[in-house]
Amino acid sequence: xxxxxxxxxxxxxxxxxxxxxxxxVLIFFFFTSYDTSSKDQKKLLGTYQVVxxxxxxxxxxxxxxxxxxxRHGWSSVAFNLFLLAVGVQWAVLLDGFLNQPFxxxxxxxxxxxxxxxxxATSVLISAGAVLGKASLVQLLVMALVEVxxxxxxxxxxxxxxxxxxxVSMMHIHVFAAYFGLTVAWFLSxxxxxxxxxxxxxxxxxxxxxxxxxxxLWIFWPSFNSALLDIPNERKLAVLNTYYALxxxxxxxxxxxxxxxxxxxxxxxxxxxxxLAGGVAVGASCHLIPYPPLAMGLGLVAGLISVSGAVCLxxxxxxxxxxxxxxxxxxxxxxxxxxGGITYIVLxxxxxxxASSPWVGFQVLNDAGALSLAVAMGLxxxxxxxxxxxxxxWRAPHVAKFFDDQAxxxxxxxxxxxxxxxxxxxxxxxx
Amino acid sequence: MRFKFPLMAIGLEVAMIVLFSLFVQxxxxxxxxxHINNTMAADMDGFLKLYPxxxxxxxxxxxxxxxxxxxxxxxxxxxxxxxxxIAALGLQWGTIAQGMLHSHGxxxxxxxxxxxxADFSTATVLISFGAVLGKTSPIQMLIMxxxxxxxxxxxxxxVGEIFKASDIGASMTIHTFGAYFGLxxxxxxxxxxxxxxxxxxxxxxxxxxxxxxxxxxLWMCWPSFNSAIAETGDKQYMAIVNTYFSLAACxxxxxxxxxLVQHRGKLDMVxxxxxxLAGGVAVGTCADMTxxxxxxxxxGSIAGIxxxxxxxxxxxxxxxxxxxxxxxxxxxxxGLPGVMGGLAGIVAVAMGASxxxxxxxxxxxxxxxxxxxxxxxxxxxxxxxLPIWGQPLDEYCYDxxxxxxxxxxxxxxxxxxxxxxHSELEPxx
Numbered sequence: 080x081x082x083x084x085x086x087x088x089x090x091x092x093x094x095x096x097x098x099x100x101x102x103x104v105l106i107f108f109f110f111t112s113y114d115t116s117s118k119d120q121k122k123l124l125g126t127y128q129v130v131x132x133x134x135x136x137x138x139x140x141x142x143x144x145x146x147x148x149x150r151h152g153w154s155s156v157a158f159n160l161f162l163l164a165v166g167v168q169w170a171v172l173l174d175g176f177l178n179q180p181f182x183x184x185x186x187x188x189x190x191x192x193x194x195x196x197x198x199a200t201s202v203l204i205s206a207g208a209v210l211g212k213a214s215l216v217q218l219l220v221m222a223l224v225e226v227x228x229x230x231x232x233x234x235x236x237x238x239x240x241x242x243x244x245x246v247s248m249m250h251i252h253v254f255a256a257y258f259g260l261t262v263a264w265f266l267s268x269x270x271x272x273x274x275x276x277x278x279x280x281x282x283x284x285x286x287x288x289x290x291x292x293x294x295l296w297i298f299w300p301s302f303n304s305a306l307l308d309i310p311n312e313r314k315l316a317v318l319n320t321y322y323a324l325x326x327x328x329x330x331x332x333x334x335x336x337x338x339x340x341x342x343x344x345x346x347x348x349x350x351x352x353x354l355a356g357g358v359a360v361g362a363s364c365h366l367i368p369y370p371p372l373a374m375g376l377g378l379v380a381g382l383i384s385v386s387g388a389v390c391l392x393x394x395x396x397x398x399x400x401x402x403x404x405x406x407x408x409x410x411x412x413x414x415x416x417x418g419g420i421t422y423i424v425l426x427x428x429x430x431x432x433a434s435s436p437w438v439g440f441q442v443l444n445d446a447g448a449l450s451l452a453v454a455m456g457l458x459x460x461x462x463x464x465x466x467x468x469x470x471x472w473r474a475p476h477v478a479k480f481f482d483d484q485a486x487x488x489x490x491x492x493x494x495x496x497x498x499x500x501x502x503x504x505x506x507x508x509x
Numbered sequence: 510m511r512f513k514f515p516l517m518a519i520g521l522e523v524a525m526i527v528l529f530s531l532f533v534q535x536x537x538x539x540x541x542x543x544h545i546n547n548t549m550a551a552d553m554d555g556f557l558k559l560y561p562x563x564x565x566x567x568x569x570x571x572x573x574x575x576x577x578x579x580x581x582x583x584x585x586x587x588x589x590x591x592x593x594x595i596a597a598l599g600l601q602w603g604t605i606a607q608g609m610l611h612s613h614g615x616x617x618x619x620x621x622x623x624x625x626x627a628d629f630s631t632a633t634v635l636i637s638f639g640a641v642l643g644k645t646s647p648i649q650m651l652i653m654x655x656x657x658x659x660x661x662x663x664x665x666x667x668v669g670e671i672f673k674a675s676d677i678g679a680s681m682t683i684h685t686f687g688a689y690f691g692l693x694x695x696x697x698x699x700x701x702x703x704x705x706x707x708x709x710x711x712x713x714x715x716x717x718x719x720x721x722x723x724x725x726x727l728w729m730c731w732p733s734f735n736s737a738i739a740e741t742g743d744k745q746y747m748a749i750v751n752t753y754f755s756l757a758a759c760x761x762x763x764x765x766x767x768x769l770v771q772h773r774g775k776l777d778m779v780x781x782x783x784x785x786l787a788g789g790v791a792v793g794t795c796a797d798m799t800x801x802x803x804x805x806x807x808x809g810s811i812a813g814i815x816x817x818x819x820x821x822x823x824x825x826x827x828x829x830x831x832x833x834x835x836x837x838x839x840x841x842x843x844g845l846p847g848v849m850g851g852l853a854g855i856v857a858v859a860m861g862a863s864x865x866x867x868x869x870x871x872x873x874x875x876x877x878x879x880x881x882x883x884x885x886x887x888x889x890x891x892x893x894x895l896p897i898w899g900q901p902l903d904e905y906c907y908d909x910x911x912x913x914x915x916x917x918x919x920x921x922x923x924x925x926x927x928x929x930x931h932s933e934l935e936p937x938x
Contacts, residue, residue, distance in 0.1 A: 089768060089769065089771075089773060089774025090774065091768075091774065092764065092765060092768040092774065093765040093766065093768050093769040093774075094765075096761050096762070096764055096765035097762065097765045099761065100758055100761045100762055100765070100806075100810060103758070103806070104758070104803050104806045104807060104810070105803075107754075107801075107802050107803035107806060108801075108803040111801070111802050111803065112801070113746075113747065113750070113799065113801065113802075114746070117742070117743075118742050118743060118746055120558060120741045120742060120745075121558065123741075123742070123745065123746055124558055124559075124561065124562070127561075127732075127733075127749055128561055130732075130749075130753075131561075131565065131729065131730070131732075131733070134729045135729055138725045138728060138729050139722075139725045139726070139729065142725060143722075146718070152714070152715075152718045153714075153717065153718065153721075153778055156718065156721045156725070157721065157776070157778075157781045160724075160725065160728070160760060160781075160785065161760055161761065161764050163757075163760075164756070164757040164758075164759075164760035164761055165757075165761055167753075167757055168754065168757050168758070168806075187750055187802055189746055189749060189750065192750075192753065215764070215776075287718060290722070486775055486776055487775055487776050487777070487778060488771050488772060488775045488776065488777045488778070489714075
């Protein structure tokens with residue numbers, strides 16, 4: 080057993096965070112400038128709307144989605160905000176360096192914020208898998224590695240495989256899920272007795288998680304259409320996402336009741352599986368011409384997600400000894416894979432209707448992009464996992480997993496303590 | 510409470526309706542003959558373009574600030590509920606007060622900018638409400654709303670029309686003003702009976718999580734707040750980008766310094782809830798100037814540091830030495846960063862980031878905001894001290910049950926779903 084007093088984390092977070100922020104300010108000083116081109120007001124505010132929607136999803140949606148652990152709510156929400164702030168700054172820079180024609184200075188357009196916010200979202204998704212097992216400094220390092228890897232992935236997709244912006248961005252779910260799972264595999268130590276108790280959910284934290292789910296659900300059409308420029312594709316994307324989400328909600332609720340011996344609904348399934356439709360339809364949402372197709376996709380995604388939630392922790396994760404705290408694998412990973420495969424099939428159908436001679440090449444190319452996303456996720460997750468296991472980050476002791484107390488100054492907490500205080504006071508008065 | 514409050518509220522609302530009928534017109538039914546249809550269509554277009562920004566500001570006022578104040582364990586109803594009451598009354602009175610000043614007492618048309626400005630004027634009252642949270646009655650808050658918005662409109666007229674100072678995100682006219690007004694009121698209403706603190710003046714685990722909802726909404730919508738009334742095009746773009754990066758940088762330094770000043774390097778929820786927003790306040794004045802992204806990041810970082818230090822060291826000092834008890838710590842979230850924003854504006858103008866204003870005028874604007882706020886706050890405080898407004902007794906401060914019908918089993922609700930577990934989190938040995 081470790082000592083009763085966990086190590087102080089004072090020497091750890093402040094220097095790293097301040098150094099990083101200082102470095103970011105310096106890089107911004109040398110390499111960024113405003114966008115000086117003239118702006119159309121309508122377009123400007125349109126882009127700003129998208130930025131707003133994405134930050135609602137990232138800060139509020141993903142923050143609260145993972146807050147269902149009974150003693151880990153503060154960390155879920157607040158660490159999420161921190162990672163978003165770091166991730167966005169780093170992603171803006173990297174996108175500028177890697178994905179735009181680079182002339183000495185990165186010009187910061189308003190339209191460079193949505194992709195940056197989405198790249199930062201990948202960190203927030205992966206953080207769900209290691210939730211409660213990593214300190215803030217470890218998460219910070221993970222964020223830097225992951226944003227770098229994801230930007231590289233997008234650059235490769237664009238330069239080598241000629242994928243468009245939207246599709247390469249929609250590989251985010253697969254990438255982030257497998258990245259998170261790999262890191263979680265490195266951080267999963269045998270958990271001591273009693274930790275399961277902390278993992279249990281209480282009613283009101285589940286409601287908080289529901290808040291996150293609802294915000295994600297409401298704004299998902301914006302996420303899927305954020306990077307599309309052609310109005311018609313955008314309209315299709317919004318509609319298809321909307322239908323897919325609706326269907327996956329219905330399916331998730333009924334499938335959850337179906338898997339329970341007494342037909343009761345499990346709120347954890349609802350939290351995650353209602354979003355599966357939005358994830359699955361992501362890559363192909365601008366291509367699907369008929370709503371029923373999107374709805375079918377939502378149906379399959381909902382089923383996969385719920386059955387994943389039921390089976391995966393028991394079979395796969397136990398065998399591999401991965402502890403996936405908030406179910407990233409079945410919320411984002413599997414539906415994301417489904418979406419990637421659907422995209423390949425749709426492209427093949429389109430190409431064969433047009434009887435283009437490039438069908439084989441097209442399949443190879445798209446399948447390559449999808450497997451590149453998975454491979455990149457696994458490889459960079461491996462790297463991040465190795466780095467995170469270094470002693471210098473002062474990981475929390477395993478007894479302090481899933482517990483806010485390791486990181487937070489918690490003032491008055493218990494009724495016992497209150498009673499104790501009152502007794503003291505009465506004693507004092509007497 | 511039974512009769513005073515309803516009478517007061519109904520009376521004020523009737524007065525508002527009468528004032529609206531006397532002074533307010535739609536934009537469209539004016540001068541239909543002299544304007545051709547073309548310009549009318551353009552006006553409506555502008556209205557709808559700014560409507561999303563107005564919506565964001567609305568979210569900040571009603572959801573953001575309201576939930577930010579729900580951190581007290583027994584005062585959640587009042588925080589959100591009275592916030593709604595103040596904001597609803599305040600935006601009506603703000604429309605009238607600002608419209609009359611700018612039109613010099615004649616009738617005026619109401620457009621999207623009036624609505625945004627009315628929301629801004631309620632923000633001052635809600636900021637001040639943070640300082641006296643838990644220690645006042647709803648009637649007192651109604652009175653404070655009316656008086657504070659009058660002072661605010663006067664000061665805003667002085668800064669905008671006479672000094673012609675630049676204050677786009679209103680660091681000075683809203684944040685600094687609201688904070689010092691609230692502090693002055695809190696100073697006059699000081700309760701020496703609560704010198705040693707109050708049992709209810711603390712948070713519980715879930716109330717802090719609720720407050721985090723408010724923080725997140727404010728954090729996300731702040732770029733809209735700072736850019737809502739900016740000139741369209743370049744300036745609006747810069748206001749958005751600067752605020753965005755200032756906020757991001759502020760979050761990182763806040764976490765770092767919170768961990769640095771706390772016992773054993775832990776984070777403090779109060780700092781995270783509030784200081785992460787200081788970056789948005791501090792960049793307000795110079796948001797639409799060419800300060801470059803790195804400049805806004807520097808401003809945001811410093812604001813986070815100042816705010817954390819304020820919570821850690823200054824608030825206890827002010828409470829004991831100056832006898833001003835600031836419940837939400839608005840001095841650290843709005844006061845200091847607001848002043849910092851004013852100073853940053855002076856520096857930015859001196860460095861030539863803007864050509865619309867001069868250093869002297871910026872300084873005068875900052876001075877007049879603080880001066881008006883303190884004078885107005887002291888006056889309001891003296892009026893609110895009269896013992897006829899149904900103030901709560903010392904022992905019933907920070908308690909919803911004085912003014913609200915409260916469910917009986919509120920504080921035991923987590924026993925309800927988990928009878929075995931009496932402690933949310935054991936104290937560390």
